[in-house]
Structures are given as C-alpha cells and as structure tokens.
Amino acid sequence: MAAPRTAFSQGRFYGAPTVERRLPQVRLAHLSATTSADDVHEHSHDDAHFVLATHGRYLTTAWGPKTEGPVLVYNPPGVIHRDRFVAAGGYFLAVSFEPAVWRELSEVSRRVAADALRLTGPAARRAALRLTRTLLSRDADPVTLESLGLELAGQAMTSVSDGDRPPPWLATAETFLADSFDQPIAIADVARAADVHPVHLARGYRRWLGAAPSERLRTRRLERAADLLMRGRASIGQIALASGFCDQSHLNRQFRQAYGVTPGEFARLCGRPLDVSPVQDAVRAAG
Structure with missing residues (x-):
C-alpha cells in the first residue's frame, strides 16, 4: 500500500x-x-x-x-x-x-x-x-x-517562450561536453560531434542556451569541481585537475567569478573540513 x-x-x-x-x-x-x-x-x-x-x-x-x-x-x-x-x-x-x-x-x-x-x-x-x-x-x-x-x-521568473524547440544536435553537443569536459577539447571538437559547422554551433548555443559553447564547457567543469568539493576528500589542487582546469589558481579564479565564493569558502559552506593552501589564501586576499 x-x-x-x-x-x-x-x-x-x-x-x-x-x-x-x-x-x-x-x-x-x-x-x-x-x-x-x-x-x-x-x-x-x-x-x-x-x-x-x-x-x-x-x-x-x-x-x-x-x-x-x-x-x-x-x-x-x-x-x-x-x-x-x-x-x-x-x-x-x-x-x-x-x-x-x-x-x-x-x-x-x-x-x-x-x-x-x-x-x-x-x-x-x-x-x-x-x-x-x-x-x-x-x-x-x-x-x-x-x-x-x-x-x-x-x-x-521567466520570460514567455516563443514556442520553438531546440534542434536535436544541441542535445548531442551537450552530451559530448558532459562526457568530455575533463579533457582538452576545442570548439571544433564539439561541432564535429554535433555534425554542425562551428559558426552554426556558436549561434545555436547563444540562441537556445544564452551562452557560448566555451561558457557551457566552463560551467560543466565548475559543476564537477563543486560536486567533488561537496562529496570528496581530495585537495583543491587535485580537484582542479580532475575537473579539467590546468591548476588550482585557475579553478580559484573561475569558481569565484561564477559563484561569488572561492572553492575553500564553498567547502566550508558544505560543512567540509579543508586545509586551505597559500594559493587559495592569496586569491581570497586579492578579492
């Protein structure tokens, strides 16, 4: 029952x-x-x-x-x-x-x-x-x-939709980004996976998602970093590499720009004990 x-x-x-x-x-x-x-x-x-x-x-x-x-x-x-x-x-x-x-x-x-x-x-x-x-x-x-x-x-609060539907290739491109964001990829790789021209890809992303493909790629990487900060025990440097960022300072800059907090601050909001490195401290002080 x-x-x-x-x-x-x-x-x-x-x-x-x-x-x-x-x-x-x-x-x-x-x-x-x-x-x-x-x-x-x-x-x-x-x-x-x-x-x-x-x-x-x-x-x-x-x-x-x-x-x-x-x-x-x-x-x-x-x-x-x-x-x-x-x-x-x-x-x-x-x-x-x-x-x-x-x-x-x-x-x-x-x-x-x-x-x-x-x-x-x-x-x-x-x-x-x-x-x-x-x-x-x-x-x-x-x-x-x-x-x-x-x-x-x-x-x-959302604006009224014009009733159009996004093209199928957009879902293909998004799936490719979700599967490959932690690898060094280029816009041409995304366009090839979706079987569209890079210019068509960029226009479609801006129209349907309000962002460039590069911005969506960065968002995917930040989401993975946030997920690892919430659930894992790795250092911020290890999380940066696992999320597709070249190093910890790159993650620090992008994370704060996107979410308004540093990775270390986010980890503390999540209730996770974390030793903040000098790189993290320097980024916070610079802000």
Whole structure:
C-alpha cells in the first residue's frame, strides 16, 4: 500500500534547522537532513520554495538538465515531488515564501514557472550561495537577507517562450561536453560531434542556451569541481585537475567569478573540513 502524501506547511521540510530566520517576505533556514532516502515519499509544500543542497548527493524530480555541482531547485506551491538525499549527512538551504507573498511577486513579473525547475544558471547559483554564506554568518541584518531572498526568487521568473524547440544536435553537443569536459577539447571538437559547422554551433548555443559553447564547457567543469568539493576528500589542487582546469589558481579564479565564493569558502559552506593552501589564501586576499 502506498504511503499517504504529506503536505508540509510553510518552512517545514525533511530536516532539522541549524540556523533559521523568519522575515516579513521570506523564511530562511539551513537544515540537516533527518530522513533516509527510502523514507522520503512523494510530498508537496504549501509554499513556494527553493532548495540548495550544500552537502551530499541530492536527487530531484524537477525538470531541467541533470548537472553536477550544487543542486538548486525551485518548487511551486502544491507541486508533488520526491526530492531527497541519497545518503545520510546531507545539508541544505531552504528559502520559503508564503502563498500570498508569492502571488504578489508573481503578479509583478511577466511569468512565474508553473513546474518544479532545476536552476543551473550561474546567476541563480551565485545568488543561492551568497544567501547561504550570509545566513550562516548569523549576524546579517534582515534587510540584507530579505534582499538576497528576493534576488533568488527572481530566478524563477521567466520570460514567455516563443514556442520553438531546440534542434536535436544541441542535445548531442551537450552530451559530448558532459562526457568530455575533463579533457582538452576545442570548439571544433564539439561541432564535429554535433555534425554542425562551428559558426552554426556558436549561434545555436547563444540562441537556445544564452551562452557560448566555451561558457557551457566552463560551467560543466565548475559543476564537477563543486560536486567533488561537496562529496570528496581530495585537495583543491587535485580537484582542479580532475575537473579539467590546468591548476588550482585557475579553478580559484573561475569558481569565484561564477559563484561569488572561492572553492575553500564553498567547502566550508558544505560543512567540509579543508586545509586551505597559500594559493587559495592569496586569491581570497586579492578579492
């Protein structure tokens, strides 16, 4: 017999808060996952919310590309899902909006996504990580936290699609990048795998994904680095090489530019003990 679906009230999740702040327009919490994957069943929430997995492997039924790196999900009110951590020890940020507040935000935007979404763009991840870092500092003022929460909310506000569908070769190119990003590859290699001209490839990427192929390649490498920082025990230098970066300082620069934090800072947000090397310290001081 199937287990009954749970409908969580605002701010309630399968987790115990380590830090929690209730503000006029948004409720913020950093939580420790308390339920095993087998015991997480299909459920819904009364509120619209965002979840950023900061430690552990997180599975989600949300629509979107299945990428590595920090998993960031938007769930509208009432959407049934079964998002969960694979193993014990997971931590996550939860950003919740009461239904009335979310309706008001929706009315002033062109469109709010009606389905659960994986948010994989750098702006969304950067906003979520900034909010996590600020919340965990424990001394942030309410205005800052509320502003960051609303900035994250904006990532679920999407423009109306023109109804076109991306060409099949784009999925082929993305699969090639996912399989080869840790190798020294060129744009011509991607175009050859997709069987299109490099110029056609570049135009298609910009139109459909809003980014150049090189930017997508960098994103894949950063996602792998973030995933290894969340789950592994390797040094940042080893992670840089395993992710396709030429060295640690290259990873440091790209990671901070994309996510707004250094790899060492990200590792600490994930709750992972890590000895930060002089290279890491120098990059942070230069910022």
